[in-house]
Amino acid sequence: MTPFVVLKAQFAHLEKEIRVGIDTVLEHGRYIMGPEVAELEEQLADFSGSKHVVTCSSGTDALLMALMAAGIGEGDVVFTTPFTFIATAEVISLLGAIPVFVDIDPRTFNIDPAKLASAIQAVQQNDPSLSPLPKGFSAKKSIPKAVIPVDLFGLPAEYDAIHTVAAENNLFVLEDAAQGFGGTYKGKQAGSLGHAGAVSFFPAKPLGCYGDGGAIFTDDEQLAERLVSIRVHGKGTEKYDNVRIGLNGRLDTLQAAILLPKLRAFPEEITNRQRAADMYTERLASAGDSLILPFVPECLTSVWAQYSMLCENRDELQKGLKDAGVPSMIYYPKPLHLQSAYEQLGHRDGDFPVAEMCSRKIVSLPMHPYLEESVVEDITGKILEIV
Ligand SMILES: Cc1ncc(COP(=O)(O)O)c(C=O)c1O
Structure with a gap:
């Protein structure tokens, strides 16, 4: 796709x-x-x-x-x-x-x-x-x-x-x-x-x-x-x-x-990324509580390196998307305080609960400046069917 x-x-x-x-x-x-x-x-x-x-x-x-x-x-x-x-x-x-480590704001990550x-x-x-x-x-x-x-x-x-x-x-x-x-x-x-x-x-x-x-x-x-x-x-x-x-x-x-x-093409690409993000947000708004869509505070803009949202039934969503040929990614499945590389810091599950919750629910959709409206339409249609 x-x-x-x-x-x-x-x-x-x-x-x-x-x-x-x-x-x-x-x-x-x-x-x-x-x-x-x-x-x-x-x-x-x-x-x-x-x-x-x-x-x-x-x-x-x-x-x-x-x-x-x-x-x-x-x-x-x-x-x-x-x-x-x-x-x-x-x-x-x-x-x-x-x-x-310091825990995160669940709305902005x-x-x-x-x-x-x-x-x-x-x-x-x-x-x-x-x-x-x-x-x-x-x-x-x-x-x-x-x-x-x-x-x-x-x-x-x-x-x-x-x-x-x-x-x-x-x-x-x-x-x-x-x-x-x-x-x-x-x-x-x-x-x-x-x-x-x-x-x-x-x-x-x-x-x-x-x-x-x-x-x-x-x-x-x-x-x-x-x-x-x-x-x-x-x-x-x-x-x-x-x-x-x-x-x-x-x-x-x-x-x-x-x-x-x-870099010369970057400003136009940023505009296109914003347009792609807006299309996702508009079309996914009807998903209600089953998806928590990205939040951008007033006076800030995102460059949309990822379009990432929280989903209660993430496994089901990812499987449905995969079956439909739509790639999705998890950034990041394990917060750093629970990584083996940081075992010596002695942190436990529960130390940074917001980061842990986000790791369990986060999922990112395809995002790039050349994303066409019809593709976003297909992806979001599939998501709404699954959730
Ligand atoms: C948040 C963050 N910090 C640092 C890096 C490291 O950048 P690089 O891969 O260019 O070394 C990355 C890249 O993946 C990143 O996403």
């Missing part, structure tokens, strides 16, 4: 420009940090309103590099949501910092700012009755340093409230805009909503390249300078002058050349 995301239809639309971009790189041969990388950074800065954009090798590295540049390390506490892709929390652990305040208190007072803490947590050795809100499914988190709590507690706010880039919060672009923002250009993301890629957005000049250094093995002023520990975190020139025409 329709694939879950359509990369081929987009390629057909932009083929000429993408091929010209790739050919230009093949001809000039500057595969590492070629001129397309700087051009892309400039255009991303224009699009987002951020003063500085540092492209990099993936969304995961964007998160990792931003935490490194903010000086996060051993024993520091970093708050985040358990209802996200593993990369969000993984980067905290990679630096020896401690992920402290994003971190709940009131629960963030409780989690900070729990850490400061070493009191897990205020909010679940990792096993063996010691307030004496651990200082709250940062929070990573995630713009899940393309909808920005509640940044005004998050910044208020963060400012009171001196926390660095790192926006995980891997899925959010293209969404807006009170007129500001996702990616520019924290002290730094991390974006992914993974192919299936709203703005994707043809491999791995990412970018960090910030208004902080010193942070941007550290990011540029971290991106190339902690370089100083000269290539073989290493002033800090960094990594090889560059975006390939070829990927930058692919992203340039895609």
Whole structure:
């Protein structure tokens, strides 16, 4: 019927420009940090309103590099949501910092700012009755340093409230805009909503390249300078002058050349995604209580990385859709606090009940900017029959 995301239809639309971009790189041969990388950074800065954009090798590295540049390390506490892709929390652990999970708002699926305040208190007072803490947590050795809100499914988190709590507690706010880039919060672009923002250009993301890629957005000049250094093995002023520990975190020139025409087409694609989401919402409204449709708070826009809803009888819905040839996905079947990788944190079922409930009921429908009305009609008709 329709694939879950359509990369081929987009390629057909932009083929000429993408091929010209790739050919230009093949001809000039500057595969590492070629001129397309700087051009892309400039255009991303224009699009987002951020003063500085540092492209990099993936969304995961964007998160990792931003935490490194903010000086996060051993024993520091970093708050985040358990209802996200593993990369969000993984980067905290990679630096020896401690992920402290905070439950989500069931309507937006994003971190709940009131629960963030409780989690900070729990850490400061070493009191897990205020909010679940990792096993063996010691307030004496651990200082709250940062929070990573995630713009899940393309909808920005509640940044005004998050910044208020963060400012009171001196926390660095790192926006995980891997899925959010293209969404807006009170007129500001996702990616520019924290002290730094991390974006992914993974192919299936709203703005994707043809491999791995990412970018960090910030208004902080010193942070941007550290990011540029971290991106190339902690370089100083000269290539073989290493002033800090960094990594090889560059975006390939070829990927930058692919992203340039895609970024030009992005505003129109965002409009088309919104149209597809509106069609789903209008047609599914009659499902009543059997489906909880996505909620977008006033003054926010989602880029609809996913169209995700809660369904009581999810298994039945997925089976019926599969029989009709309609793909559906579950993001995410297990919240992070219950993943084996985080067994050592000692969390239990019941620690973050909203995230757990969402993991049991969430289901995502095909979503891309080239989704036709007749296809949405077929999919929603099938859904209404099943539920
Ligand atoms: C919320 C979130 N954070 C981080 C990432 C990591 O991005 P990448 O796959 O580009 O490393 C992803 C990508 O899947 C994501 O969805």
